[in-house]
Amino acid sequence: MSFKKLKFVKPEESDFSTTLKERVNHYFNTNNLSKHGNASMILKTMLMLIMFLAPLVILNTGIVSSKLLLFGLYICSGIGMAGVGMAVMHDANHGSYSKNRNVNKYLGYTMNLIGANANVWKIQHNVLHHTYTNIDGLDDDINAPLFLRFSPNAKRYWVHKFQHFYVWIFYGLSTISWITTKDYIRINRYRKMGFFKKENEFRRELFKLTGWKLFYYSFAIVLPLIMIPIAWWIVLLAFCTMHFITGFITSIIFQVAHVIPTTKFPATGESDLIANDWFIHQLETTCNYSPKSKFFSWLIGGLNFQIEHHLFPNICHVHYRKLSKIVKQTAKEYNLPYLTHKTFASAILGHIKMLHQLGRPQLV
Template identity: 65%
Template sequence: MKNLKFDKTGSAEFSKTLKARVNAHFKNTNTNIYGDGRMVVKTIIMLSVFFIPLITMSTGLISSPALIFALYITSGFGMAGVGMGVMHDAIHGSYSKHRLVNKYLGYSMNLIGASANVWRVQHNVLHHTYTNVDEGDDDINAPFFLRFTPNAKRYWVHRFQYLYIWFFYGLSTISWITTKDFVRLKRYRDMGFFGKEGEYRKEVMKIVGWKLLYYSYALILPLIMIPLPAWIIVLAFLSMHFVTGICISLVFQTAHIVQDAAFLNPDQEGLISNEWTVHQLATTSNYSPRSKVFSWLIGGLNFQVEHHLFPNICHIHYRKLSQIVSETAREFNVPYLVKKTFVAALWDHIKMLRQLGKA
């Protein structure tokens, strides 16, 4: 990867003004940037929705295939809720002002089969810093049969990606908990992360250990305890991950892979032709800003603009911050992308996928 850097010569006043107004908001309302009791309630609910169905199946008292599928799928929604509404804030350090709280709640990522440390590099460092930038944002670094940026090479198969991509979205978390963490860990080591003596080996062992724990209680124990053929249990387990994969993929992809988002190519020296704050606004889109229930379910990630600008602030504050950000952007003539509904954002994502498949 090139030594990427942003152009700091323009829009500095916008960034300075926005930060000052956001700081003033918290000072004037006598609140802090972290979570509160609402996050505790959400954490209990999401962890319960994830774990209770798995615990119920592990008692061996359930023998109905339909009920097994229902319990696993329910757990899949809980897994998505833990990922978007608990782990996400904790790993960004915005759940609590206490580092240990963030650290241990960040382990909820490991409890659902993935690596918090690998995610921290992929998401916090690469995606948040170099959003929609080729060679920087690992979220648009897709296998050859998917094309998420107009700067990537186009193959004939991409013409149909808007039709088959849902299958791969559904497979995204099962891929994540089997191979993707190991592949990314190696790539990130080659990029300069996990470079301390013994760190890479230690991280591999951690990932293996956490995955063994996850598979033990999410699949092996139900296989032992449930008096049904193994193929039914495995298929139900895969359906859980398919639901989680679809939920997480659609929430994140509809914020960046849309028609009005920018996809920038750094120049030969690695310079990105935008100041960082403006870059985030140009590459990120909100959706469904009025739906409080939907926002609660997906961890405030319908306010992706605010999240990208202030990832150190808990998502419970994004709705109010969005008023400050949109007004300041309008004042400085900076783009502020937003779709009225999630359906509109999803339709725009589909059109973008078709567009990427044609040119």
């Protein structure tokens, strides 16, 4: 399976992207601001890493003998893991955390520290999802297994009519899949698509992928199984609970920004061209939510401002709230959509509605 690259052809009459980029650059220049992270970003990084690692350190000492404390520590670590993924690793692997490439590189490895793989994720997220948002067959965030349907352009099966009921279980299992099989499946598929094609690159990446996973298993579950004086199956259940919470949180945060009734799902034909400005494509396929909640935005790494993130993934999320005013105003001037749910709850309801619609026969 080769990788079919599509090109976005900017309409001659559209200068939206040019105007928007000029205004965003003007904002940073006039306010003498860096597009990268700041002191609050560093503080958040330390807090998220401590929340993820400190409970595991305590568990590895073997002093925990209470089942309630066992689950509490693993759950705390799971929330920290989600925070590291959304608010630290995400910016670093987009190159927006710091202007120093090495800082981005090493903080990007926090993805490996939580059991996944940064280089595989960059292809899945930075290349495929961000470039071809909501395009079936290319956007890996909507390329779901057979029992889930995230696009009206994907084949429908009878089981999909129930997906709005059972999808939540699979969201919870997503990071368990990630730390076990998903990375291996993806790295093999990406090689067939033309990635990892340098000499011995695939073999080296596969070796590093396995090494990082073994390191993660060692401190996240093997040592606790050895050290904690509680039945092994209870420790394993607590570990799985941690991952279920992490997977549930991260899946919902990302999916409600794209798989909703108001976003578009462009279909591709035989042509390698898409007659649309890439910037306009991002507006049409992405939705913000809960824009007024500062704490919620802080907690999830600014991912409630998905429009700003998709338009400017090279800018750190700490700036998205301010940029949203510029993006919204510019979109309004050009009569373009700027999709927003007032609350996170309404975004989830929209996602449920879309899952239900995608399961109905008339959308085949």
